[in-house]
Amino acid sequence: MKEKKKMTAKEKNEAMWGYLFVTPTILGLIILNFYPAIDTVIQSFCKTGDFGKGNVFVGLANYQRALADPEIWQSLLNTIKYAIIEVPFGVIIALILAVFLNKKLKGTSFFRTVFFLPMVCAPAAVAMVWKWLYNQQFGLLNNIFHTSVAWISDPKIAWVSIGIIGVWSIIGYNMVLFISGLQEIPGDYYEAAEIDGATGIRQFFDITVPLLSPTTFFIVQTRVIGALTIFDLMFMVMDKTNLALQKVESAVYVFYNYAFTQGNKGYGAAIVMILVVFIMIVTVIMQRAEKRFVFYN
Amino acid sequence: MKIKKLLVAMLCVAMVGMFAACGGGSSEPAQDSSGGGDASGAITVNIWDANQQEGIQQICNDWTALGNPEVKVEVIDWDNYWTLLEAGASGGQMPDVFWCHSNTVQMYMENDLLLKLNDYIDADDTVDMSKYYEGIVKLYTRSDGNIYALPKDHDTIALLYNKAIFDQYGVEYPTDDWSWDDVYEAAKKITEASGGDVYGYALNTSNNQDGWYNFVYDYGAQVITDDHKGTTIGSDAGKAGMEMVRKILTVAAPQGVVAETGTDSLFQSGKVAMITQGSWMINSFYTAENHADYAWAMIPYGDANGNGQCDDGERWSAYNGLGWAAAASVANPDACYSLIAYLCSEEAQKKQAELGVTMAGMMGMSDAFAGAFEGMDVSAFTRVEEEGSLYFRPYTRNTTVWEDALQQAGAFLDAWQNPNDPAVMATACDNAQQIIENAIANE
Numbered sequence: 001m002k003e004k005k006k007m008t009a010k011e012k013n014e015a016m017w018g019y020l021f022v023t024p025t026i027l028g029l030i031i032l033n034f035y036p037a038i039d040t041v042i043q044s045f046c047k048t049g050d051f052g053k054g055n056v057f058v059g060l061a062n063y064q065r066a067l068a069d070p071e072i073w074q075s076l077l078n079t080i081k082y083a084i085i086e087v088p089f090g091v092i093i094a095l096i097l098a099v100f101l102n103k104k105l106k107g108t109s110f111f112r113t114v115f116f117l118p119m120v121c122a123p124a125a126v127a128m129v130w131k132w133l134y135n136q137q138f139g140l141l142n143n144i145f146h147t148s149v150a151w152i153s154d155p156k157i158a159w160v161s162i163g164i165i166g167v168w169s170i171i172g173y174n175m176v177l178f179i180s181g182l183q184e185i186p187g188d189y190y191e192a193a194e195i196d197g198a199t200g201i202r203q204f205f206d207i208t209v210p211l212l213s214p215t216t217f218f219i220v221q222t223r224v225i226g227a228l229t230i231f232d233l234m235f236m237v238m239d240k241t242n243l244a245l246q247k248v249e250s251a252v253y254v255f256y257n258y259a260f261t262q263g264n265k266g267y268g269a270a271i272v273m274i275l276v277v278f279i280m281i282v283t284v285i286m287q288r289a290e291k292r293f294v295f296y297n
Numbered sequence: 298m299k300i301k302k303l304l305v306a307m308l309c310v311a312m313v314g315m316f317a318a319c320g321g322g323s324s325e326p327a328q329d330s331s332g333g334g335d336a337s338g339a340i341t342v343n344i345w346d347a348n349q350q351e352g353i354q355q356i357c358n359d360w361t362a363l364g365n366p367e368v369k370v371e372v373i374d375w376d377n378y379w380t381l382l383e384a385g386a387s388g389g390q391m392p393d394v395f396w397c398h399s400n401t402v403q404m405y406m407e408n409d410l411l412l413k414l415n416d417y418i419d420a421d422d423t424v425d426m427s428k429y430y431e432g433i434v435k436l437y438t439r440s441d442g443n444i445y446a447l448p449k450d451h452d453t454i455a456l457l458y459n460k461a462i463f464d465q466y467g468v469e470y471p472t473d474d475w476s477w478d479d480v481y482e483a484a485k486k487i488t489e490a491s492g493g494d495v496y497g498y499a500l501n502t503s504n505n506q507d508g509w510y511n512f513v514y515d516y517g518a519q520v521i522t523d524d525h526k527g528t529t530i531g532s533d534a535g536k537a538g539m540e541m542v543r544k545i546l547t548v549a550a551p552q553g554v555v556a557e558t559g560t561d562s563l564f565q566s567g568k569v570a571m572i573t574q575g576s577w578m579i580n581s582f583y584t585a586e587n588h589a590d591y592a593w594a595m596i597p598y599g600d601a602n603g604n605g606q607c608d609d610g611e612r613w614s615a616y617n618g619l620g621w622a623a624a625a626s627v628a629n630p631d632a633c634y635s636l637i638a639y640l641c642s643e644e645a646q647k648k649q650a651e652l653g654v655t656m657a658g659m660m661g662m663s664d665a666f667a668g669a670f671e672g673m674d675v676s677a678f679t680r681v682e683e684e685g686s687l688y689f690r691p692y693t694r695n696t697t698v699w700e701d702a703l704q705q706a707g708a709f710l711d712a713w714q715n716p717n718d719p720a721v722m723a724t725a726c727d728n729a730q731q732i733i734e735n736a737i738a739n740e
Contacts, residue, residue: 050404051387135557137568153553239556241502241704243714260380262698263404 044269055266062270072271074246075254076278078159082250083227085163086170091219093167094174099208101175102182112179116172123169127236130165134237152237158244162233170226174219181215182208213294221286228279231256251275338629339367340636343392345378348580352654353640359648360639366632386410391624394633397446399436399617399692400700406437411445412623417634418444424638428659432689433618446620447641448658450649452576453687454507454596454614455677456480461590462570466490471571473595473680474607477512477541480571480597485548487570496550499560499569500542502704502713506615506690507575509709512538514613514688515599521691526737531730534601539712539726541599546716575615576656576666576678583653583670593677595684612685618658699736703729 007015044062046055066072097115101108118126133140134151142148151161189207198206209216231252238245249257251271259268344353350372357368371392373381379401385391386405397405405411418424426434429448437446458471466487471480484497500508510520518535521528529535546552550560550569561578563569565585573596574582582591598612621640623633639645646657653669656678667676681687693699703709712725 050408051383051410053408137554137558137563138566150553150557153557239503239559240701241552241556241710241713243553243556243706243710246706257701260383261701263383263695 040269040272043266044273046266048265048269050263052265058266062267063274065267066270066274071246071254072251072274075249075251076275078248079228079230079250079252079275081159082163082166082230082248083224085160086166086227086230087220087223089163089167090170090174090223091216094171094219095178095212095216097171098175098178098182099204102179112175115175118169119172123232124236126169127165127233130168131237134161153242153244155244155247158238158242158248162237162248165233165237166227166230170223174223177215177219178212181212185211210295214296217286217290217294221283224282224286225279228275228282338632339369340393340629340632342368342370342636343378343382343395344370344372345375345396346577347372347374348577349654352649352652355652356640356645356648356654357636359645360636363639365635366629368636386624389626391626393627393629394621394623394636396449397437397620397622399690400696402437402446402620402622403692403694405622406439406443406445410625412625412627412630412633414444414447414634414637415442417638421638423642428643428661429641430616430618430658430660432616432687433620433658436618436689436692437620437622446622447637449619449621449641450655450658451616451618451663452656453616453678453681454511454573454575455675455681456571456594456596457564457574457582458571458592458594459564459567459569459587459590460592461587462487462495462567466495468570470592471594471597473677473684475594475597476600476605476607477515477545477597478600481541481545481548484545484571488548495567496548496554496563496569498545498549498571499555499563500546500549500572501552501555501560502709504560504573505700505703506617507573507578509539509542510615510691511573511596511613512542512599514538514615514686515611516541516601517610519688519691521693521733525693528730528733530733531727535730536723536726537601538599539709539722540719543712543716543719543722546713549716552710552713576675579670579673579675579678580653583673588673591673593673593675595677595681598685610686612681613688614681614685615690616687617690620658693733693737694740695736698739699733702732702736708732 043055045057045059047058047061048055101112101115131152132138136142136148136150136153139151141151149157152158185208189211190203193203193207229252230250234245234249234253235256238248252275255268255271255275258264258271342353342357344350350370354368354370357370361367382391382395386408391410397411418426424447426444430451433448433451434444437448438444456471456475460470463470463483468483468486471483480498487495487497502509505520513520513530513535516534516538518529518532518538520530530539550563555563558566560569560572561574561581564572565582565587567587582588585591596612596614598607600607601611602608621637623630623637627633641658643659643662646659646662647665649655650657650663650666651669653666656663656666663679667674667679669675708728709725712722715721
């Protein structure tokens with residue numbers, strides 16, 4: 001450890017200003033993030049009363065109930081299944097698009113805009129449009145292909161249909177991050193590879209993929225967390241009486257149902273705490289993996 | 298150096314100012330929509346039905362014209378309404394005057410969040426509680442006798458059918474003498490003749506008050522017993538009612554279809570010949586594109602004793618009534634009460650029916666409602682009150698818990714998915730009995 005030095009007057013002055021400048025942000029974080037987070041932990045140990053009044057401490061009762069509830073486990077499984085579709089496909093497709101759109105060709109900015117557009121739309125609006133595309137009776141998909149597939153009501157395929165919406169919505173965002181990552185790779189590598197006779201595909205796998213791995217890792221990590229907290233797609237696309245709902249509803253959806261529709265905040269808080277612990281475990285595993293798979297220059 | 302410091306300090310002040318302004322800017326509209334009255338003294342009214350906004354605003358304007366403050370009627374859709382109201386109640390930022398519903402009002406009454414109206418009513422000669430529908434008054438009266446809302450309206454259920462489809466398949470129009478068996482026969486003819494392109498009937502598990510609840514009562518059972526402490530849905534009578542539902546489901550639109558598109562949209566797209574609907578929905582059918590084809594008949598009866606005619610107690614319609622309530626924390630309780638009393642006065646109740654907003658919460662004030670929709674006869678909704686029986690919409694302290702569970706897998710969704718198997722429906726009734734009993738036990 002470094003020896004603690006006494007601060008000079010100038011340093012003290014700078015520190016004071018530093019704190020002053022971050023105060024608004026810190027205040028915002030404390031009020032809007034930390035306090036609610038701590039309150040959620042407390043609530044998860046309570047049988048909550050109406051309107052936040054009259055909470056009774058019940059220890060681990062909410063957790064015991066949640067861990068014994070097959071609905072919770074099913075919803076965690078559903079969430080993981082969603083992530084398994086959204087993250088890999090969202091990353092791979094975005095990467096391929098990014099590589100193409102990084103070339104100096106005519107119209108790249110047009111296509112970049114087109115692929116980024118889903119990010120600009122409100123998620124609820126996106127979900128509503130897809131809901132009608134998927135509609136079994138009147139949906140565009142079934143009309144074009146002259147099929148009668150119950151895209152969002154068949155428990156076997158509904159989770160895939162929802163996953164596709166997720167992939168579609170996120171590609172643009174991932175792509176923009178990839179493009180910025182690609183532009184940081186020095187062109188010399190590719191020139192050298194070309195002189196040595198490497199093909200485009202070889203260049204992609206031996207230069208682009210490894211040198212892009214910090215960006216890829218960042219995207220994967222943030223998207224995994226994003227996918228594990230998915231809510232709006234299921235909520236908007238699927239009716240309460242949809243047969244496939246039980247096989248698609250995410251953990252956050254179940255949390256919403258208990259906490260807000262049924263007004264059982266304590267149980268909802270316990271569900272969300274279980275999800276937080278799960279996400280933490282996943283994050284730790286990914287951080288470990290970072291050391292093995294990610295190359296930093 | 299000093300100047301530099303001064304500049305930095307000024308910059309800081311400016312930033313903090315901006316931050317404060319941001320905070321103020323974002324919280325101000327929230328206060329407008331949910332806060333207890335603003336500086337101008339205008340009263341904020343929250344409702345969830347956009348169909349009624351215009352009429353309610355008109356009646357509120359009448360009140361304003363009597364020398365009262367201005368009233369802003371805001372619509373927040375059903376789902377968000379309750380989330381916002383609860384958040385507002387927890388944070389002390391409720392709208393001034395708003396609608397209450399049987400699903401949730403108990404929670405608000407028990408926590409003293411609503412303005413207690415007893416003293417106002419006692420001092421006001423114009424309000425006579427015995428003039429209102431008993432079930433609605435009871436709903437908004439706490440067990441200790443405190444009254445928290447005045448009845449705004451009441452609604453009933455009727456059968457809606459599409460004449461064009463009946464003509465096309467040569468089936469006679471429904472009449473007031475129809476039983477559910479007649480509905481079944483007609484639906485069967487239409488569904489079979491169209492080869493599945495058009496369905497004779499549509500009913501989802503979520504069509505409870507406007508749908509299958511009524512079957513249960515027709516056959517002599519109750520979804521929630523009169524003391525709000527139990528159910529008889531798993532009894533033989535309850536099962537007989539749901540068996541009738543099952544029979545109709547075999548010739549109705551499959552559950553997957555109604556879950557994706559909704560029975561109302563299917564009906565308005567000409568894909569369904571008959572549905573049951575509540576009087577609060579008339580306007581959306583009245584303003585629909587093909588409204589000339591639509592007609593209402595009295596809700597069919599359940600021929601429980603099988604004698605082929607409608608006996609006493611075989612035709613039931615759910616009725617429900619919203620209540621006008623004010624927040625307990627409201628800044629100007631006198632004005633809010635005055636507005637509520639006006640909205641529930643004979644004059645306003647009559648006007649509400651005349652404008653076709655809804656039927657009145659005061660008895661005998663709804664006659665004008667039948668004539669409010671020119672070209673569409675909606676008297677089926679008022680006739681059922683004379684020729685049939687009304688039961689109040691089933692509720693307990695936390696209705697949503699069991700109401701949602703009944704719609705989903707593990708309860709009636711299973712039966713809706715397998716309409717051809719009577720055993721599944723019987724099991725679903727038993728499960729429903731369990732679900733309701735457990736939910737009440739946990740309240």
